[in-house]
Amino acid sequence: MSNAKLAIFLPFVESARVVSMNEKETIVVDTASAGVAAPDALVRYPPGDLAIWIFILAELLVFGVFFSSYAFNRMNHVELFNQYQATLDRDAALINTLALLTSSYFVIRGVVAAREGNNRLCAHWIWGAVAMGGVFLVVKSAEYSHHIGAGISLSTNEFYMFYLSLTFFHFMHVILGMVILAAVAVKAGQGGYSREDHVGVETGASYWHMVDLVWLILFPLVYVMR
Amino acid sequence: MQYQSQSVAKPYFIAAIGLFVGQILFGLIMGLQYVIGDFMFPEIPFNVARMVHTNLLIVWLLFGFMGATYYLVPEEAERELFSPLLAHLMFWIFLIAGALTVLGYLLVPYATLAELTHNELLPTMGREFLEQPTITKLGIVVVALAFLFNIGMTILKGRKTAISLVLLIGLLGLAVFFLFAFYNPDNLAKDKYYWWFVVHLWVEGVWELILGSILAFVLIKTTGVDREVIEKWLYVIIAMALITGLVGTGHHFYWIGTPEYWQWWGSIFSALEPIPFFMMTVFAFNMVNRRRRNHPNKAAVLWAMGTAVMAFLGAGVWGFMHTLAPVNYYTHGTQITAAHGHMAFYGAYVMIVLTMISYAMPMLRGREAAPSVRSQVLEMWSFWLMTVSMVFITLFLTGAGILQVYLQRFSDNPLPFMVAQDKVELFYWMREVAGVVFLIGLIVYIASFFVGSRDPEPVAGAVEPAAAA
Amino acid sequence: MSMTEPTRQLIRPCTLVYAVLVMLTVATWAIGRLGLSGLGVAMLVLAFALFKGHLIGDWFMGLRGVRGIWRWVIAIWLMFCGGLISFAFILSYRS
Numbered sequence: 041m042s043n044a045k046l047a048i049f050l051p052f053v054e055s056a057r058v059v060s061m062n063e064k065e066t067i068v069v070d071t072a073s074a075g076v077a078a079p080d081a082l083v084r085y086p087p088g089d090l091a092i093w094i095f096i097l098a099e100l101l102v103f104g105v106f107f108s109s110y111a112f113n114r115m116n117h118v119e120l121f122n123q124y125q126a127t128l129d130r131d132a133a134l135i136n137t138l139a140l141l142t143s144s145y146f147v148i149r150g151v152v153a154a155r156e157g158n159n160r161l162c163a164h165w166i167w168g169a170v171a172m173g174g175v176f177l178v179v180k181s182a183e184y185s186h187h188i189g190a191g192i193s194l195s196t197n198e199f200y201m202f203y204l205s206l207t208f209f210h211f212m213h214v215i216l217g218m219v220i221l222a223a224v225a226v227k228a229g230q231g232g233y234s235r236e237d238h239v240g241v242e243t244g245a246s247y248w249h250m251v252d253l254v255w256l257i258l259f260p261l262v263y264v265m266r
Numbered sequence: 267m268q269y270q271s272q273s274v275a276k277p278y279f280i281a282a283i284g285l286f287v288g289q290i291l292f293g294l295i296m297g298l299q300y301v302i303g304d305f306m307f308p309e310i311p312f313n314v315a316r317m318v319h320t321n322l323l324i325v326w327l328l329f330g331f332m333g334a335t336y337y338l339v340p341e342e343a344e345r346e347l348f349s350p351l352l353a354h355l356m357f358w359i360f361l362i363a364g365a366l367t368v369l370g371y372l373l374v375p376y377a378t379l380a381e382l383t384h385n386e387l388l389p390t391m392g393r394e395f396l397e398q399p400t401i402t403k404l405g406i407v408v409v410a411l412a413f414l415f416n417i418g419m420t421i422l423k424g425r426k427t428a429i430s431l432v433l434l435i436g437l438l439g440l441a442v443f444f445l446f447a448f449y450n451p452d453n454l455a456k457d458k459y460y461w462w463f464v465v466h467l468w469v470e471g472v473w474e475l476i477l478g479s480i481l482a483f484v485l486i487k488t489t490g491v492d493r494e495v496i497e498k499w500l501y502v503i504i505a506m507a508l509i510t511g512l513v514g515t516g517h518h519f520y521w522i523g524t525p526e527y528w529q530w531w532g533s534i535f536s537a538l539e540p541i542p543f544f545m546m547t548v549f550a551f552n553m554v555n556r557r558r559r560n561h562p563n564k565a566a567v568l569w570a571m572g573t574a575v576m577a578f579l580g581a582g583v584w585g586f587m588h589t590l591a592p593v594n595y596y597t598h599g600t601q602i603t604a605a606h607g608h609m610a611f612y613g614a615y616v617m618i619v620l621t622m623i624s625y626a627m628p629m630l631r632g633r634e635a636a637p638s639v640r641s642q643v644l645e646m647w648s649f650w651l652m653t654v655s656m657v658f659i660t661l662f663l664t665g666a667g668i669l670q671v672y673l674q675r676f677s678d679n680p681l682p683f684m685v686a687q688d689k690v691e692l693f694y695w696m697r698e699v700a701g702v703v704f705l706i707g708l709i710v711y712i713a714s715f716f717v718g719s720r721d722p723e724p725v726a727g728a729v730e731p732a733a734a735a
Numbered sequence: 736m737s738m739t740e741p742t743r744q745l746i747r748p749c750t751l752v753y754a755v756l757v758m759l760t761v762a763t764w765a766i767g768r769l770g771l772s773g774l775g776v777a778m779l780v781l782a783f784a785l786f787k788g789h790l791i792g793d794w795f796m797g798l799r800g801v802r803g804i805w806r807w808v809i810a811i812w813l814m815f816c817g818g819l820i821s822f823a824f825i826l827s828y829r830s
Contacts, residue, residue, distance in 0.1 A: 091502050094502055095505060095506075098509075098538075099509075101538065101541070102509070105537065109534055113530075195525045195526070195527065201527045202530075205527070205531065
């Protein structure tokens with residue numbers, strides 16, 4: 041089953057979620073996290089390791105606080121925010137949003153492939169998702185270099201401070217998400233998942249969807265709403 | 267005790283407790299000096315007592331961390347410590363250097379100490395908590411390096427677990443961030459900026475990794491819950507600690523002349539710093555509820571759960587109260603700060619060291635698994651005495667702080683500092699009484715090591731079969 | 736609907752959801768392109784975003800097949816964010 045050495049670093053990816061307290065040799069696994077398809081029955085926990093969902097909720101909390109801070113700060117500087125919002129590259133943001141949506145779609149196709157026990161197909165879809173994430177990074181970096189070239193920094197004004205902070209924080213999460221997906225893709229490429237046990241794929245997928253979800257709020261909030 | 271070399275932890279723990287007593291005595295001296303200004307003046311002026319109090323705290327906690335590490339790493343790595351001799355040697359070097367430093371604070375004027383220790387060659391003296399002479403600081407680096415080498419070699423050649431790796435990362439971070447103590451810029455804003463790289467990134471950063479891993483170790487041992495489950499929680503907790511704590515350093519950069527965006531970054535991220543502590547509380551209680559056996563050392567389990575709760579209250583809740591920039595604008599540097607500082611340090615770091623000592627010391631003294639019933643009863647009394655009195659210390663200082671903020675900063679006619687201090691005097695008297703109770707608790711704690719030490723092992727009851735989760 | 740029986744329908748449900756997400760995204764971008772502003776427009780754009788988020792949670796993250804409180808975690812987060820953001824925007828249009 042799991043590579044003991046790797047288990048230290050990837051408990052989320054490697055281990056099935058323990059639901060009842062048995063000896064280690066007879067771990068009882070919740071069907072949801074084991075990824076066994078239960079098309080009609082409702083399950084108790086979301087797909088993937090529960091620990092990643094705790095992490096997802098915490099991340100959503102951080103971003104939620106950030107979004108609210110943006111909105112409330114904007115209240116005091118409406119003209120400023122409107123003025124500098126207009127200087128942002130909305131077309132780049134469109135490409136980025138489409139890239140992330142597409143990558144999330146690819147991730148789902150990858151999860152479906154894993155559920156059917158098709159490791160190779162799963163790996164291909166997940167790598168595709170990583171590539172789409174790469175598109176996001178490239179476009180965002182281009183945006184940043186344009187801003188920096190124009191002499192814009194965190195201290196320029198409140199709008200840019202929020203814009204740069206928010207998007208950079210998200211940027212870091214895209215990178216982390218891509219690393220997680222890459223780990224999943226590598227393992228799939230080595231035939232590491234099966235119909236019975238593909239919790240890792242669902243775990244990585246859940247995290248990536250969160251990254252996408254956050255951007256779906258960020259894009260309209262920062263680039264469009266005025 | 268599974269490995270002979272775990273016994274090196276014992277002197278570290280004993281030194282820790284001894285220095286803890288010293289710390290509290292000087293705390294009481296200062297508490298009295300708050301209300302009787304010339305108490306023990308000029309023999310032990312307030313600023314000297316303060317240096318001794320804070321420096322002893324840090325040093326005894328470091329002894330505690332090292333002892334905890336020397337105890338748990340051989341067990342986790344499933345092999346003997348790389349060099350018990352090195353561990354013993356470093357113990358004496360650290361203890362003697364520490365003792366000499368404290369004596370230096372007490373016996374000579376600080377400026378003289380600076381001259382005697384040739385501070386001018388590489389000036390590092392004169393900053394809060396980092397008052398040690400440069401040679402002491404260099405000594406600390408040497409001890410830390412030897413310690414890390416010893417532990418690193420042990421882990422390298424043995425079984426690697428999430429607990430030992432997280433602990434090691436925390437300890438490495440502790441050593442690396444201490445190096446900033448040697449960076450002493452002339453520019454005051456930069457000076458303060460980098461000072462926090464030591465202090466914040468210690469207590470709201472890498473020390474949380476140390477705390478989490480020790481707590482996880484004790485919970486595995488006392489509850490029997492599956493290692494995988496506990497280690498998973500540990501990863502989530504430290505991830506949250508680092509995500510919130512690293513950028514959260516910004517909550518110290520509001521008013522020191524750094525750019526304004528720190529007021530936003532610092533507020534947003536530090537507001538979320540309570541999350542890992544909340545998770546630790548849920549984690550500790552959850553693991554104990556799902557335990558597969560009743561460990562005979564009930565005192566250790568009490569300390570473990572108490573640590574999570576008090577850390578959450580002191581570091582999390584009290585920290586949150588004054589972390590947002592608009593609030594901190596008024597509360598900065600007041601008794602609110604002192605209230606938070608005391609409960610946070612006690613709840614998180616004092617208590618985790620005492621938890622580990624509670625768990626490990628019986629085995630280090632040759633017992634099977636736990637102190638006798640009589641010992642544990644006394645120990646649990648000491649837990650409640652110290653913890654409840656600390657809560658009262660914190661409440662009284664919070665009261666003093668709120669009044670101070672209002673009178674000195676917020677009201678329409680702000681009062682000067684000393685006038686405001688005069689008006690909050692009653693809180694300081696009450697704090698001192700609570701402090702005396704704390705000392706009583708500490709004495710009871712020490713007594714628990716001697717009372718009933720020859721009584722038989724306690725019998726652990728069976729736990730009911732666990733219901734489905 | 737199950738996502739593991741692709742041969743039974745012409746188009747996978749998630750593909751359909753993806754298409755809807757893309758359309759809403761383009762709509763949002765177009766509104767931005769046209770430079771439309773005002774509270775009504777902003778609220779509409781926000782509504783689009785919250786709906787898209789809900790689709791992600793339900794369909795992409797698989798919460799549709801979950802019972803109990805976990806079913807609603809993303810929706811609750813969206814409501815909180817949406818609520819606070821709307822509140823701030825409404826106040827800013829008042830002043």
